[in-house]
Amino acid sequence: MKNTLKIALLAAVFSTLTGCTGSVYNKEKNCDYDYLLHPAISISKIIGGCGPVAK
Numbered sequence: 001m002k003n004t005l006k007i008a009l010l011a012a013v014f015s016t017l018t019g020c021t022g023s024v025y026n027k028e029k030n031c032d033y034d035y036l037l038h039p040a041i042s043i044s045k046i047i048g049g050c051g052p053v054a055k
Contacts, residue, residue, distance in 0.1 A: 026050040 024039050025032045033044035044050065 020037045023032045023034050031050035033042055035042035
Protein backbone atom coordinates (compact mmCIF):
# COMPACT_ATOMS: atom_id res chain seq x y z
CA MET A 1 0.00 0.00 0.00
CA LYS A 2 2.83 2.42 0.78
CA ASN A 3 4.47 1.73 -2.58
CA THR A 4 1.21 2.41 -4.40
CA LEU A 5 0.81 5.71 -2.58
CA LYS A 6 4.39 6.73 -3.38
CA ILE A 7 3.96 5.88 -7.06
CA ALA A 8 0.67 7.79 -7.24
CA LEU A 9 2.22 10.83 -5.57
CA LEU A 10 5.23 10.75 -7.88
CA ALA A 11 2.96 10.46 -10.94
CA ALA A 12 0.87 13.43 -9.76
CA VAL A 13 3.94 15.61 -9.22
CA PHE A 14 5.44 14.62 -12.57
CA SER A 15 2.22 15.27 -14.50
CA THR A 16 1.80 18.66 -12.83
CA LEU A 17 5.31 19.75 -13.70
CA THR A 18 5.12 18.59 -17.30
CA GLY A 19 1.86 20.48 -17.71
CA CYS A 20 3.60 23.71 -16.71
CA THR A 21 6.61 23.58 -19.02
CA GLY A 22 7.12 25.23 -22.36
CA SER A 23 9.24 27.41 -24.60
CA VAL A 24 9.13 31.08 -25.54
CA TYR A 25 10.75 32.60 -28.65
CA ASN A 26 12.23 36.07 -28.91
CA LYS A 27 10.91 38.71 -31.34
CA GLU A 28 13.28 37.66 -34.14
CA LYS A 29 12.31 33.98 -33.71
CA ASN A 30 15.98 32.94 -33.72
CA CYS A 31 16.32 32.08 -30.02
CA ASP A 32 14.10 30.39 -27.48
CA TYR A 33 14.24 29.51 -23.84
CA ASP A 34 12.54 26.82 -21.83
CA TYR A 35 10.73 27.36 -18.57
CA LEU A 36 9.46 25.01 -15.89
CA LEU A 37 6.58 26.73 -14.11
CA HIS A 38 6.21 30.24 -15.56
CA PRO A 39 8.11 32.10 -18.30
CA ALA A 40 8.81 35.08 -16.04
CA ILE A 41 10.89 32.99 -13.62
CA SER A 42 13.08 31.30 -16.20
CA ILE A 43 16.81 31.85 -15.61
CA SER A 44 17.34 32.56 -19.32
CA LYS A 45 14.63 35.22 -19.22
CA ILE A 46 16.02 36.80 -16.05
CA ILE A 47 19.52 37.20 -17.50
CA GLY A 48 18.16 38.31 -20.89
CA GLY A 49 19.79 35.55 -22.89
CA CYS A 50 17.49 35.94 -25.91
CA GLY A 51 16.50 39.59 -25.61
CA PRO A 52 12.89 40.78 -25.65
CA VAL A 53 10.28 38.09 -26.19
CA ALA A 54 7.41 38.16 -28.69
CA LYS A 55 4.03 38.97 -27.22
